[in-house]
Structure formats: C-alpha cells, structure tokens
Amino acid sequence: KNEVEQSPQNLTAQEGEFITINCSYSVGISALHWLQQHPGGGIVSLFMLSSGKKKHGRLIATINIQEKHSSLHITASHPRDSAVYICAARYGNKLVFGAGTILRVKS
Amino acid sequence: DAMVIQNPRYQVTQFGKPVTLSCSQTLNHNVMYWYQQKSSQAPKLLFHYYDKDFNNEADTPDNFQSRRPNTSFCFLDIRSPGLGDAAMYLCATSAGQRNGYTFGSGTRLTVV
Numbered sequence: 001k002n003e004v005e006q007s008p009q010n011l012t013a014q015e016g017e018f019i020t021i022n023c024s025y026s027v028g029i030s031a032l033h034w035l036q037q038h039p040g041g042g043i044v045s046l047f048m049l050s051s052g053k054k055k056h057g058r059l060i061a062t063i064n065i066q067e068k069h070s071s072l073h074i075t076a077s078h079p080r081d082s083a084v085y086i087c088a089a090r091y092g093n094k095l096v097f098g099a100g101t102i103l104r105v106k107s
Numbered sequence: 108d109a110m111v112i113q114n115p116r117y118q119v120t121q122f123g124k125p126v127t128l129s130c131s132q133t134l135n136h137n138v139m140y141w142y143q144q145k146s147s148q149a150p151k152l153l154f155h156y157y158d159k160d161f162n163n164e165a166d167t168p169d170n171f172q173s174r175r176p177n178t179s180f181c182f183l184d185i186r187s188p189g190l191g192d193a194a195m196y197l198c199a200t201s202a203g204q205r206n207g208y209t210f211g212s213g214t215r216l217t218v219v
Contacts, residue, residue, distance in 0.1 A: 030204050042113075042212035043150075043197060086149065093138060093157060093204060097149035 004089045006098030013105050019074040021101045023087030024067075031090040032070045034061050037100070038083045046072070046085075077105045110134070113198050113211035120188050120218055128183040128214045130198030136209070139181040141173060142197040144213075150197055156181060185216075193218045 004025045013019050025032065034046040047054050047061040049070060054061050058077075063070040074081055082105050087098040111132045120126040130139065137158050142150035154163045156175045170192070172184040185192055198211040 033208065035210075040215070043199075043210040045207050045209065048207040090204070093155065093162075093201075094152060095140075095208065099149055 004087055004096050004098040006087045006101055008101060009099065010102045011104070013077050013103070015078060015105055015107045017077050017105075019077050019081075019103065019105075021072045021085050021087070021103070023070045023072070023098055025070070025087075025089040025096075027068065029089040029091055032063050033088040033090060033095065034070075034072045035086040035088060036083050037086060043086070048090075074103075079105045079107050081105050111198055111200050111209050111211040113196075113214050115214060116212060118214055118216050120185075120216065122190065122218055123187050126185050126188055126216070128185075128196050128198075128216070130181045130183075130211055131179050132200045132209070133179070134200055134202070134209060135178060136200035136202045136206075137178070138201040138203065139175060140199040140201070140208075141181070141183050142199065144195040144197055146194075153183070188216070188218045190218050192216065 006023050032049045036044045036046050046059060049061055049063040058075045060073040072085060082103055084100045084102050086100045088095040114129050140155040141153045143153055144150040152164050153167045153171055154173050170186050174182045183196060193216055195213045195215050197213045199208045201208050
C-alpha cells in the first residue's frame with residue numbers, strides 16, 4: 001500500500017526559528033511534492049523533488065531516496081509562514097497525500 | 108498568467124439538488140484531477156483525466172460524475188448531494204509524471 005507519513009502533526013514556533021517538517025514514504029515514487037495550504041484556501045506547490053535538494057527563498061527541501069525520507073526546512077520563520085504543509089508522494093499519475101503539518105509561527 | 112481557475116469559489120446547494128463545479132486551465136496540461144477535502148483531512152482523489160481517458164477511483168461514490176469536454180475545462184457533477192458531501196473540492200492539473208501540479212483555489216461546497 002502506498003503510504004505517506006508526516007511529522008509533526010502540529011508545530012508552533014517563535015518567529016525567527018528554524019523549522020523542520022519530516023516525511024517518509026513507501027517505495028516506487030516518481031517524485032515527492034511539498035505543498036502549502038492556508039486556512040480555507042487552495043493549495044500552492046512549493047517543491048517537486050526526485051533527488052537531492054532544492055531551495056527557494058527561505059524554504060529548503062531535501063530527499064533521501066535510499067531512506068525514503070524527505071524534509072522541508074524553513075529558515076528564519078515568519079508569522080506569514082503559518083499554514084498547513086503537506087507532503088505528497090507521486091505514484092505514476094497520482095498523488096498520495098500525507099496528513100499535513102499545521103504550522104503556527106508566533107511573533 | 109497561466110493558471111487553474113475554479114468557479115464558483117463558494118457554492119451552497121440544497122440536499123438532493125444536482126450541482127456542478129467547474130475548473131478551467133490555461134496551462135494546456137493533459138492531466139486534470141478532482142479532489143475532495145473535508146475539514147482537517149488530506150485531499151482525497153475522486154478521479155482524473157489523462158487527456159480524454161477517464162480514471163475513476165474505486166471508492167468514489169456513483170453520485171459523483173465528471174466531464175471533460177476539451178483540454179481546458181473539467182466539470183464535477185454531484186447528482187444528489189448529501190450533507191456528507193460538504194467539503195472543499197480542489198481541481199489540479201499536471202503535464203505528466205515528470206512535471207509538477209498546479210492547483211486551483213478550490214470550491215467550498217455547503218449542502219443545506
């Protein structure tokens with residue numbers, strides 16, 4: 001069964017802190033996606049990874065294929081980063097979603 | 108800007124009254140998806156089109172149908188909405204396995 005596990009489920013941080021969200025998945029993925037969803041809003045694609053590391057602004061995503069693990073890091077976190085962060089594994093033409101991490105950054 | 112547009116943003120329908128949600132894209136992506144997302148849950152795939160080929164998930168209720176008349180448009184029809192169908196409905200597109208996803212802003216459906 002294709003599964004995606006994400007941790008932590010909830011995360012509260014102080015502004016400026018370095019944040020890490022973790023994701024593990026089962027074999028056979030073609031890519032790993034990190035998505036962001038604000039309350040009541042649509043989903044924004046942050047990264048698509050099949051290997052290595054990607055960086056965009058204060059966001060960094062890494063993937064370790066051997067360990068079937070990916071991490072999303074946020075450096076110098078800000079209250080506007082507060083959102084749900086979702087890891088999703090792509091199997092063929094389908095995405096399997098993790099449960100999401102609710103991030104709240106306090107000022 | 109190329110994008111995925113969902114209309115309406117909010118939809119209220121009566122119990123049992125058919126409702127249609129629409130999605131359009133200017134990206135010319137060949138794959139289009141409909142997801143249902145209930146409160147505090149992950150999105151659940153209902154079906155997807157690969158070009159004109161329709162792919163239904165095994166656990167998608169028969170009450171849910173979809174149409175894709177052309178590359179740009181995809182519709183979600185709920186034939187007899189029940190209270191349990193109240194959710195956010197998300198449309199997404201992709202150009203294929205090696206490409207990312209683009210999501211619409213979603214339609215929040217309320218059933219009264």
